[in-house]
Amino acid sequence: MSQPSRKISLTGIQSTGDPHLGNLVGAIRPALKLAESYETMYFIADFHAVNAVRDPQQLQHNIRSVAATWLAAGLDPSRTIFYRQSAVPEIFELNWVLSCVTGKGLLNRAHAYKAARDRNIEAGKDPDDGVNMGLFNYPVLMAADILIMEANVVPVGKDQVQHVEYAADIAGSFNHLYGDKYSFVIPEVLIPESEKARTVPGVDGRKMSKSYGNTIPLFLPENKLKKLVRRIPTDSTPVEEPKDPDSSSVFQLLELFGPDDLVAETRKRLEAGGMGWGEVKNQLFEVLNTELAPMRERYDELMAAGSDLDKVLAEGAERARERASRVLKSVRSAVGIDA
Ligand code: TRP
Numbered sequence: 001m002s003q004p005s006r007k008i009s010l011t012g013i014q015s016t017g018d019p020h021l022g023n024l025v026g027a028i029r030p031a032l033k034l035a036e037s038y039e040t041m042y043f044i045a046d047f048h049a050v051n052a053v054r055d056p057q058q059l060q061h062n063i064r065s066v067a068a069t070w071l072a073a074g075l076d077p078s079r080t081i082f083y084r085q086s087a088v089p090e091i092f093e094l095n096w097v098l099s100c101v102t103g104k105g106l107l108n109r110a111h112a113y114k115a116a117r118d119r120n121i122e123a124g125k126d127p128d129d130g131v132n133m134g135l136f137n138y139p140v141l142m143a144a145d146i147l148i149m150e151a152n153v154v155p156v157g158k159d160q161v162q163h164v165e166y167a168a169d170i171a172g173s174f175n176h177l178y179g180d181k182y183s184f185v186i187p188e189v190l191i192p193e194s195e196k197a198r199t200v201p202g203v204d205g206r207k208m209s210k211s212y213g214n215t216i217p218l219f220l221p222e223n224k225l226k227k228l229v230r231r232i233p234t235d236s237t238p239v240e241e242p243k244d245p246d247s248s249s250v251f252q253l254l255e256l257f258g259p260d261d262l263v264a265e266t267r268k269r270l271e272a273g274g275m276g277w278g279e280v281k282n283q284l285f286e287v288l289n290t291e292l293a294p295m296r297e298r299y300d301e302l303m304a305a306g307s308d309l310d311k312v313l314a315e316g317a318e319r320a321r322e323r324a325s326r327v328l329k330s331v332r333s334a335v336g337i338d339a
Contacts, residue, residue: 009038010151020215022208030192051134087317181334
């Protein structure tokens with residue numbers, strides 16, 4: 001008797017550098033939480049990253065670093081199938097089949113490609129100046145990532161919604177042609193709760209984002225974390241005067257990460273006067289450090305040479321390939337490559 005199977009949640013992670021608190025709260029933790037209600041498949045989109053990172057050593061570092069980050073943040077590889085895209089060659093075979101059923105016009109309208117074109121036209125250059133086929137075909141490879149695992153939902157940020165819609169479109173084209181023999185599952189976007197709720201403020205009060213340079217990286221050594229928290233801007237109201245707690249991201253961050261009673265008491269003391277920002281910064285440092293210290297330790301262990309990182313990923317790839325090869329077999333026979 002087969003078990004009633006749970007729906008599959010799948011997402012790809014493309015690292016663009018050091019992970020920060022905003023990533024943890026906005027992406028990593030919500031995705032990990034989904035493991036309670038879905039069968040989860042999470043992978044490192046390392047072949048996608050080739051088009052963004054041209055330095056081979058940097059790419060190697062990023063691959064290990066993303067993997068170590070998610071494991072340190074609590075990804076349980078016995079529960080979540082965790083693998084590298086590059087370790088599942090079936091994805092790349094499917095990529096070709098999908099490109100044969102994808103209209104070029106669809107890809108012409110993809111956000112990233114269209115933005116590059118518009119910039120070129122604006123600058124009076126050839127519209128395709130500097131555009132490579134990796135950028136143009138990016139959505140097809142992403143569709144292959146999703147469809148080969150028969151994912152039901154894909155948790156992504158807003159910037160990736162169009163890509164998931166494209167995967168659904170491409171699946172539809174395939175199903176229209178070959179659906180009597182094999183049909184892909186049509187995937188849906190899942191916007192994690194936290195994206196809808198409040199975002200993590202960066203040290204300057206704007207949304208924490210790498211592009212603003214206002215992040216709190218997850219794995220800073222303790223002394224650097226302390227220095228960074230100390231440098232968060234606050235107004236210069238003297239200690240004895242009442243303060244608006246919400247005027248600084250020091251308090252906003254404390255609110256997000258601190259225990260409720262501490263937060264309530266600090267709010268009261270700031271509003272009453274007599275509490276300085278320096279003291280709030282100490283509280284925030286303690287709260288963050290308590291939360292991040294065990295993760296930092298696990299991350300460092302995993303990043304060390306000879307750790308079990310590669311083994312974990314290899315085991316994940318093996319499980320991912322079981323599913324991928326089953327789907328690919330159906331696809332090959334549906335299109336007539338195999339009998
Ligand atoms: N494009 C995604 C990003 O930049 C990463 C990604 C690659 C992905 N393949 C995927 C996400 C498949 C979800 C599903 O964040």
